[in-house]
Amino acid sequence: MLDRVKKVPVHVIIAPILAVILALIVGSAFVLTVGENPLHAYKVLFQESFGSMRGFATTLQRATPLMFTGLAVAFAYRAGLFNIGAEGQVYIGAFAAAWVGFTFSNLPKLIHLPLAIVAGMLGGAIWAAVPGILKAKLGIHEVINSIMMNYIAYFLTDWLVLGPFAGSSWIPESPRVKASATLTRLMPPTRLTTAIYIALAAGLIVYLILWKTKLGYEIRAVGLNPTAAEYGGISVAKTMVIAMAISGALAGLAGMEQVLGLNNRFIQRFSPDLGFMGIAVALLGKNHPVGIVLAAILFGALQTGAAAMDRLTAVPRELITILQGVIIFFVAAEYLFSRFIKVKGEA
Amino acid sequence: MAIVLEMKGITKQFPGVLANDNISLDVREGEIHALVGENGSGKSTLMSILYGLYQADKGEIYVRGKKVDISEPRVAINLKIGMVFQHFMLVEPLTVAENIVLGSELKRGPFLDYDQAVKEVERLSASYGLKIDPHAKIEDLSVGLHQRVEILKALYRGAEILILDEPTAVLTPQEVDDLMEVMRSLRENGTSIIFITHKIREVLAISDRVTVLRRGKKIGTKDTADTNAQDLAEMMVGREVLLRVEKTPAQPKEEVLQVNDLVVKDSRGSIRVNGASLSVRRGEILGIAGVEGNGQTELVEAIAGLMRPQSGQIMLSGKDITNWSPLRIKKAGLGYVPEDRHKRGLVLDYSIADNLILGLHADEPFCGVMGFHSRKAIMDNASKLVEKYDVRPPYPQQRAGALSGGNQQKVVVAREFNQDPELLICSQPTRGVDIGAIEFIHQQVVAQRDRGAAVLLVSAELDEILSLSDRVAVMYNGRIVAVLDREEADEQKLGYLMLGGSLEDYKAGGGNSHVG
Numbered sequence: 020m021l022d023r024v025k026k027v028p029v030h031v032i033i034a035p036i037l038a039v040i041l042a043l044i045v046g047s048a049f050v051l052t053v054g055e056n057p058l059h060a061y062k063v064l065f066q067e068s069f070g071s072m073r074g075f076a077t078t079l080q081r082a083t084p085l086m087f088t089g090l091a092v093a094f095a096y097r098a099g100l101f102n103i104g105a106e107g108q109v110y111i112g113a114f115a116a117a118w119v120g121f122t123f124s125n126l127p128k129l130i131h132l133p134l135a136i137v138a139g140m141l142g143g144a145i146w147a148a149v150p151g152i153l154k155a156k157l158g159i160h161e162v163i164n165s166i167m168m169n170y171i172a173y174f175l176t177d178w179l180v181l182g183p184f185a186g187s188s189w190i191p192e193s194p195r196v197k198a199s200a201t202l203t204r205l206m207p208p209t210r211l212t213t214a215i216y217i218a219l220a221a222g223l224i225v226y227l228i229l230w231k232t233k234l235g236y237e238i239r240a241v242g243l244n245p246t247a248a249e250y251g252g253i254s255v256a257k258t259m260v261i262a263m264a265i266s267g268a269l270a271g272l273a274g275m276e277q278v279l280g281l282n283n284r285f286i287q288r289f290s291p292d293l294g295f296m297g298i299a300v301a302l303l304g305k306n307h308p309v310g311i312v313l314a315a316i317l318f319g320a321l322q323t324g325a326a327a328m329d330r331l332t333a334v335p336r337e338l339i340t341i342l343q344g345v346i347i348f349f350v351a352a353e354y355l356f357s358r359f360i361k362v363k364g365e366a
Numbered sequence: 367m368a369i370v371l372e373m374k375g376i377t378k379q380f381p382g383v384l385a386n387d388n389i390s391l392d393v394r395e396g397e398i399h400a401l402v403g404e405n406g407s408g409k410s411t412l413m414s415i416l417y418g419l420y421q422a423d424k425g426e427i428y429v430r431g432k433k434v435d436i437s438e439p440r441v442a443i444n445l446k447i448g449m450v451f452q453h454f455m456l457v458e459p460l461t462v463a464e465n466i467v468l469g470s471e472l473k474r475g476p477f478l479d480y481d482q483a484v485k486e487v488e489r490l491s492a493s494y495g496l497k498i499d500p501h502a503k504i505e506d507l508s509v510g511l512h513q514r515v516e517i518l519k520a521l522y523r524g525a526e527i528l529i530l531d532e533p534t535a536v537l538t539p540q541e542v543d544d545l546m547e548v549m550r551s552l553r554e555n556g557t558s559i560i561f562i563t564h565k566i567r568e569v570l571a572i573s574d575r576v577t578v579l580r581r582g583k584k585i586g587t588k589d590t591a592d593t594n595a596q597d598l599a600e601m602m603v604g605r606e607v608l609l610r611v612e613k614t615p616a617q618p619k620e621e622v623l624q625v626n627d628l629v630v631k632d633s634r635g636s637i638r639v640n641g642a643s644l645s646v647r648r649g650e651i652l653g654i655a656g657v658e659g660n661g662q663t664e665l666v667e668a669i670a671g672l673m674r675p676q677s678g679q680i681m682l683s684g685k686d687i688t689n690w691s692p693l694r695i696k697k698a699g700l701g702y703v704p705e706d707r708h709k710r711g712l713v714l715d716y717s718i719a720d721n722l723i724l725g726l727h728a729d730e731p732f733c734g735v736m737g738f739h740s741r742k743a744i745m746d747n748a749s750k751l752v753e754k755y756d757v758r759p760p761y762p763q764q765r766a767g768a769l770s771g772g773n774q775q776k777v778v779v780a781r782e783f784n785q786d787p788e789l790l791i792c793s794q795p796t797r798g799v800d801i802g803a804i805e806f807i808h809q810q811v812v813a814q815r816d817r818g819a820a821v822l823l824v825s826a827e828l829d830e831i832l833s834l835s836d837r838v839a840v841m842y843n844g845r846i847v848a849v850l851d852r853e854e855a856d857e858q859k860l861g862y863l864m865l866g867g868s869l870e871d872y873k874a875g876g877g878n879s880h881v882g
Binding site for chain 2: 227231232233234236237239240243244246247248249250251252253254
């Protein structure tokens with residue numbers, strides 16, 4: 020009996036899987052319109068991203084920042100907050116990491132790299148704490164002000180790399196970070212770095228915080244029933260600020276990975292919507308670290324396979340965007356599935 | 367007058383609670399039929415069944431003599447039944463006319479025929495005497511007018527039987543008067559109204575007949591002309607003592623709680639507690655009797671630190687705890703069973719075990735190094751309490767939301783009582799709880815008293831107040847208007863005081879006259 024009550028509801032696991040399968044079916048309609056065999060297109064797609072060690076490494080590299088932003092969105096969500104500002108937190112985190120990376124020299128890697136990583140976390144945390152404080156103290160909705168914080172982050176970092184911290188090239192970007200602050204590549208020539216370990220560790224830490232600590236208990240209580248949390252002596256305002264700050268720190272790590280792992284400098288407007296993709300990843304991953312890691316790998320795989328599919332079949336790479344959109348659509352329509360599954364279960 | 371609606375033998379069982387137990391009700395054409403009872407008495411369930419939101423387990427419904435099967439609200443609307451909920455469902459940026467026709471729009475080609483909609487609203491508004499500006503935007507209107515729009519919406523869809531679910535709860539006194547005017551004018555037009563309320567004054571002021579429910583059962587239907595406030599109060603809160611609690615005489619010691627001249631405003635700024643004073647001693651149960659909404663909720667929430675008092679002082683075991691945080695007050699020795707266990711007392715998506723540490727989750731032995739929770743301590747605590755307080759099913763990992771009302775309440779009671787508090791506040795401790803659990807909870811309350819707790823009991827059930835209390839305070843209009851020893855208190859006297867009568871008048875023989 021104990022196992023029975025402890026078990027995760029079936030639809031929590033089945034619905035996202037079903038969403039992905041349905042999206043692939045819907046996507047195949049588009050593949051057919053360009054006169055290609057869907058099975059062939061998908062085969063090329065996934066062969067590229069999972070078929071070789073090299074392809075898989077690229078998949079993981081693309082998944083890494085999405086794991087961070089997915090965790091960021093999910094963490095805030097557990098406190099009942101919708102952190103739509105992860106994108107801005109990525110930028111600020113990235114710049115903070117870059118600044119530490121290119122400013123200090125003659126530091127041993129053992130000090131310099133951790134310092135830059137922590138700076139990335141701090142940048143994101145501070146940027147996210149602002150809407151958290153505004154929500155907690157003044158009741159201003161976090162969606163509104165975290166979106167506004169995004170724009171401030173875009174233009175602030177624009178100015179930073181065009182003005183005070185412009186690099187030497189003609190592209191708007193910061194100076195290169197010192198070698199002592201870069202992440203180690205695991206499988207050259209792929210750009211997979213040790214950031215993947217940090218991402219997996221972050222997933223584990225998020226899990227431990229949320230489900231094994233007092234802080235997580237308070238965060239989830241605030242998310243599920245703030246009036247009961249208040250009754251239980253939990254400061255709702257304080258908990259919201261902390262949850263936003265941790266969420267921002269996770270988003271900041273995505274920016275850190277882009278700077279210290281991928282580009283080795285801060286490039287103006289570098290992010291391919293990592294923060295917004297994080298929302299999709301968190302949604303598909305059901306706001307659980309395990310789900311998020313898997314969802315991020317799926318999205319990473321789609322991106323990795325896109326180029327190959329474009330090259331080797333008649334299907335344009337934009338199909339990936341369609342697939343991602345349709346997946347989100349079906350996840351959002353989850354209650355349809357849960358109803359379907361329940362009805363079937365009762366029959 | 368012809369009977370337009372008949373509900374026969376309606377029974378509805380929810381997990382652990384019999385919400386409607388064989389209730390019959392008939393409504394005549396052009397009458398205002400008041401449906402009264404305390405929260406949890408089954409009024410809303412009964413009306414939700416009539417409007418097709420729930421299905422009855424047993425029973426039949428006849429509309430204009432024809433047996434009907436109301437499977438969803440659409441069916442009810444087609445039968446010309448309309449319902450105005452407590453929470454309005456209006457689109458704020460749209461105009462009155464647009465809101466009223468929403469869902470059954472008048473079309474001109476593919477477009478809304480706005481002019482025709484305005485005309486239609488003006489016609490309705492004129493024929494029922496419901497004044498409203500069809501062009502006004504909802505967001506610019508008061509709550510009272512929102513309600514008027516909801517009523518017009520129902521009339522626009524042809525409602526001849528109109529259910530008003532506690533319509534006065536959200537209104538100011540002036541707006542209540544306006545609503546009553548509207549109801550009278552609807553009645554003149556032949557509309558039948560089912561008027562849900564728990565305010566006796568309103569029942570007497572406007573209804574033609576009144577049906578009283580209590581704990582899911584129908585107590586009776588009377589012509590309003592043949593009844594009075596006291597009669598209704600007794601029907602609502604119960605005359606017969608259903609439950610007998612075994613207890614020895616109290617042996618009160620020193621004062622644990624003192625409340626002096628407390629004033630509390632609600633979030634809308636109206637004064638709910640208006641200079642209340644009381645004290646509770648170690649080893650006694652002080653019951654607060656009163657019709658709901660006379661400030662009991664706010665009084666208790668202020669003591670627990672969940673609402674900020676405007677002025678006044680609260681002393682707990684000799685310490686001034688006014689304006690302390692809820693956590694600090696808890697640590698100073700408060701145990702609190704809140705009136706709304708879903709809103710305050712439980713996180714329904716948490717397991718029983720996790721709910722049993724709410725408020726204690728930062729303390730030893732549950733919280734250890736680096737803020738990590740000790741699963742073992744939490745589970746040990748849960749197994750112990752689940753057994754001691756007879757929570758069923760006894761699985762600590764079970765989601766609290768999956769339990770019946772009575773067992774959810776046992777979880778709250780277990781958590782709060784087990785801390786051996788100095789002061790124990792029990793607010794509506796047996797609301798929506800099955801009979802077996804009521805008895806158990808009552809025994810536990812008495813056991814806490816005998817252990818040496820000061821117990822403050824708030825209940826809308828007079829039975830409960832009378833069977834548990836050692837002293838009874840009556841709260842009316844934000845004040846404690848009388849404190850009686852248990853031997854001095856009886857239903858009649860309390861009923862009289864609860865409706866605003868004074869003790870002096872009662873002693874002078876006023877107990878037999880009408881109040882309200």
